[in-house]
Structure formats: structure tokens, C-alpha cells
Amino acid sequence: MRNAVEVAVTGLGLVTPGGIGVGPSWRAVTEARPAAAWDPLLAHHRVRISCRVPGFDAAALLGARRAHRLDPFVQFALVAAREAVADAGLDPATWDGGRVGVVLGCADGGPITVEEQHRVLLGEGPARVSPLLLPKQLPNMLAGQAALEFGARGPNLVVATACASGASAVGTARDLLALDRCDIVLTGGSEAMLTPLVMAGFAQMGALSQREEDPQGASRPFDAGRDGFVAGEGAGILVLERAADARARGARVRGRIVGYGASADAHHLTSPHPEGRGLEAAIRAALADAGLSPGEVGHVNAHGTSTPLNDLAEARVIHRVLTGRPLVTSTKGVTGHLLGAAGAVEAVFAVLTAEQRLVPPTANLTSLDPRMDIDVASRPTPAPGGVILSNSSGFGGQNAVLVLAPA
Template identity: 60%
Template structure:
């Protein structure tokens, strides 16, 4: 939960790195997300499955980006994280060769870790025998390893952890990083999320539980948050990393500040393994807690980057939560219409998009919104970007298990 304060604790976002289906790099991401064009397409790795499409990172060559020797030793989930983290560090104007690594922390959100490596090696032990299982499995697949590899690569040897709160994990990581800074456990935190879990087993299970869109005839139209014709989400992969510093420290070193992370709220529904609470009770408490933590009034929030999964239950419930807590004022968008659902990375990538919206005064559209569900009674941005001056915005993330994480972003 967030807490009531007498003074606000602002954390400066001084750098960002994005590797998503919208592209590699912050500028490529922002251009594609603002275009409102979906990235979903047929996925050769899923050929023959009932759902054979996803949102993949385009033209991702880990050997070229990281070096072949390093790339070979990493699961794709860590490759994505490392490329995004390197971009974020450079964007912040920091140099790992000169910083005090003991004062640099790493917090990564991920739900599945190296799922592809686990699946590959499990098939190998069944088909070829135990002597053929890779000895690198235990340093590639565990969920903690992405944070470990970031520390090794960047010399960030302060607090190092992975948080796993399903689809809220990336947001939880940023909130946790903010708490580390407030506790003076470090001066800089590399925080975000990473996921690459569109494996055959995972996708088959998600389809069986009815979570995925089955729009095989038109994958680009499949992810359609808040639309009356939505039928499930489209799975994606990617990583988003933010460089966070105390606002006073960022100012003292003359850093460029995109925006501030000023509030964090976290709750549990305690209701159902996969369905949201019907009244969104836990989500409401998370939003209210984040606002209280940021000392921000509901009327001050001009934008919500919604969890907006394109599933029948989530979108209606979330719209009720937004209206109940924030009224009908905020302009709402879901960038999952473009990049799909990045699971454990979703909250971090969407937090970065929220930071960019506040920094640039521009809200991306919700892709594929052609006929808004009549039960969705909030102001959903559709068709094209909306220019608006923002003093405060909210980024919502909700996950299986009823885990809710909400961030409040304010103008620098």
C-alpha cells in the first residue's frame, strides 16, 4: 500500500530504454505507439497452435547488439533486459566505468523468467536423455538471472532483486526501486521489467483458459482494448528499463529529467486466481493509495495508461475503477492495442510510455478502437494522438493472483 505523507517524495526518471514489438529504442517505440498501428503478426514458433500469432520484437539480433559470446549465454528474456538497460544508462548520461557501483541498485520485474530455455531443455531431456541437458540451464532460466546479468554487465552491485507479481511485475519493480531510494539504500536504481514467454506450452495454456484472442484471420485487429468486439489479449515480449534517482540528486548533477515517479500503491484482490474482483475493489485501493502517496488529488490526474488487456472482464472492470476513483476527467489509453500484452514487462514499458506522455504532452491512441463497449464509460483516446498538458498521470497494472500495482507520474 501507499501511505499518506506530509511532503512528497519525488523520484526523477533520468533515462529510459525500450525493446518491444514497437521497436528497439525509445524513439522507435514512441513513433509506433503514437501511430496506433498494431504489431501483431503470425509467429512461426507457434505454427500449428490454435493461436499462432503474437507480438515479437522486430529485427532483434542479440549477437549484433550484445556480442555473440555473451548473447549465447543468455536466455532471450535477459538479452532483452540487457539491451534496454544499456540504452537507459546511456540515456541518463551515466557511465558504469566511473559510477560507485555499490550505490547502484537493480530491480527487475518478470513473471516467467527464462521460459523458453526451460521448455527447450525439458524437451531435450525427454528426447535425448539427461546427459544432453545444458549445464547453463541453471544460470539462464531462473527468474532472478536477468537482474544478476544486469549487475555483472553494468557493475551495479548494490541491492539486486527480481519481483514477480505476474502482469504487475514491471510496475512493482519501479515502486520497489522508489522505496530503495527513499530508504537511502542506493543513489541510482535501474528498474523495469522483461519478459519473453510466447512459448508453445504457455500459449497453449493461455488459449485453453480463454485469455487469448482467437482472431487468426486478422491478427493486427486482435488486440482491441475497450472495444465492443474484443475477445482476449495478444501475447507479446519485450523489456523496459528506467533510471531512477532522487530528484535532488538528479538536479545536483544537472541531469535531464523526463518526469517524476511520485506515488506507488500496491494491493491484492484476494478474490480469484485469474479474474478481477467484480467491483475492482483491490484496484481501487491501489489507485487511491498511489494518489495519497503522491499527494495528488483525483481531479489533478489528466491521463491514465490503463492495464487495458482487451479481455472482456478486465476492460469493463478497470473502466469502472477509473470512473469511481478519478471521475470522467482523465484521458485513458491502452498501448496494448499496439504492442500486445508483455506480461511481466508490461507495467514497466507502460510506465515509460506514461512518462513520455507527461514529458511530451501527447497521449497515444488506443489501437483498433472502432466501437467502444457501452459499459466502458471513460474517455478512451482513439484513432489518433491527443495533445494535452499533463501535471499528473496514472499507470495501472494488474496481474493474475489479484495483484495490483499503480504508479503516479508527475511533471518535472
């Protein structure tokens, strides 16, 4: 059944391996400039490449005292949220904070803080562990700190659906607006998991690309030579309002969230269903929510992780379900896989695609896997008509799909 409430995106903020801010990040993906590089923190690891946010100085961006009390996964989110709130033309000093919600996604919380303090515990003893350990690392602090920053006293949630977390958060935020639980929602996702322990875990699973002789070519979604993802970090934040409210205050509407669907594969802890049945269910649910048919999708911002199993399953779903042969892209060729932040960052890119009428290329795509019968953008391409799907999936068989449309 179609949701009758129209939800507008009025503000965007990004912190990504492509750059700090929406402008630098968008230029990086439209110019297909991969961010992957050797990571000194992983010098003795089996896989030594990652996609880090360049030049991120938390003390300069947030103030030294504020930054000291925050794990990087919260630092990224607050910087992106400040950009998004300013972009929306909103002033937290004047809004009704009781009607402002925060719904953010992350997969892990603050493993950087946990690993740092575990080293302190082992080396110096329990009396030296920081009292900030829990306030810095708990996943809910992502939304809690945003509430403190902006005086947002409405519903305050952190969604954890692995690498679908950011998209799940945006969908949940849209539902809160439709239910009149709040008037404004800060939503999206943030992640900072590039730690020695986490990266060793991913490597031991065989999930990461081992193309170390060519770091910038390692993340290659849908390419026949893909061999795993490159892990990244960052945040994407969107300001959502009911469209009628946004227009009444004269806000610039940058795009619309017109549908949302979610599902579980119930298939495997880490591998997607080989035919993508869970993702298919989420796509069909999102289109039904939007009151649209599969033939009305013009573009898909794919989950496209660069792993052999995910990309093939997703391509099969796109071919089987979306009858109009939409143009597909994955921005992970540039940013790497931002894990719990990926769906939010890619939702921002989908809004920009609709607004700018430009589909970013899939970086490093030199030879499409011959088992995939889909059309993948290998260069910047004018956006076709129709709505945009932004797909996300994660460990545990989580799937979340957003349907976006121009303003």
C-alpha cells in the same frame, strides 16, 4: 502519508514489438501501428498470433558469446538497460557500484530455455542437458546479469507479481531511493514467454484473442468487440535517482515518479474483481502517497488488456474513482500484452506522454463498449493537465499503480 523524497526518471530504454529502442517504440504507439502477426512457432496451435520484437539479433547487439549465455528475457533487458544508462548520461566505469541497485520484474523467468532443454532431456538424455540451464532460466538472473553488466553492487531484486511485475519493480525501486538504500536504481521489467507451452496454456484458459483472420486488429482494448489479449515480449528499463541528486549532476530529468500503490484483490486466481476493488485500493493508495486527490489525474495509461473482464472492471474503477474524467489510453493495442514487462514498458510510455505532452491512441478502438463511461483516446491527443496514472494488474489479483508527473 505523502513520501517527501522526489524521485526523478533520468534514463529510458525499450525493446518492444514496436521496435528496438525508445524512438521506434514510441513512434509505433503514437502512430497506432499494431504489431500482432501470425507466429510460425505457433503454426499448429489453437491461437497462432503474437507480438514479437522485430529484427532482434542478440549476437549483434550483445556479442555472440554473451548472447549465447542468456535467455531472451535477459537479452531484452540488457539491451534496454544499455540504452537507459546511456540516456541518463551515466558511466558505470565511474559510478559507486555499491550505491547502485537493480530492481526488475518478470512473471516467469526463462521458459524458452526450459522448454529447449526439456526437449534435449527427452530426446538425448540427462547427460546432454546444458549446464547453463539454471543460470539462463532462473528469474533472479534478470537482475543478477544486469548487476554483472553494469557493476551494480547495491540491492538486487527480481519482483514477480504476474502482469503487474514491471510496475511493482518501479514502485519498489522508488522506495529504495526514498529509504536511502542506494543512489541510482535500474528498474523495469522484461519478458520472453512466447513459447509453445506457455502459449498453449494461455489458449486453454481462453485468455487469448482468436481474431486470427485479422491479427493486427486482434488486440482492441476497451472495444465492444474485444475477445482476449495478444501476447507479446520485450523489456522496459528506467533509471531512477533522487531528483536533488540528478539536478546536482546536471542530468536531464525526463519525468518524476511521485506516487505508488499496490494491493491484492483476494478474489480469484485469474479473474479480476468485477468491480475492481483491488485496483481501486491501489489507485487510492498511490494518490495518497503522492498527496493528490482523484480529480488531479489528467491521463491514465490503462492496463487495458483487451480481455472482456479486465477492461470492464478497470473502466468501472476509472469512472468511479477519478472525478476529473481523465483521458484514457492503452498501448497494448500496438504492443500486445507484454505480461511481466507490461507495467514497465507502459511506465516508459507514461513518462514520454508527460514529456512530449501527447497521449498515444488506443489502437483498434472502433466502438467503445457501451457499458464503459470513460473517455478513451482513439487518436493522438494533446495531453491534458494533471498527473498520469499507469495501472497494472495480474493473475493472483495483483495490482500496482504508479503516479507520474512531468519534470
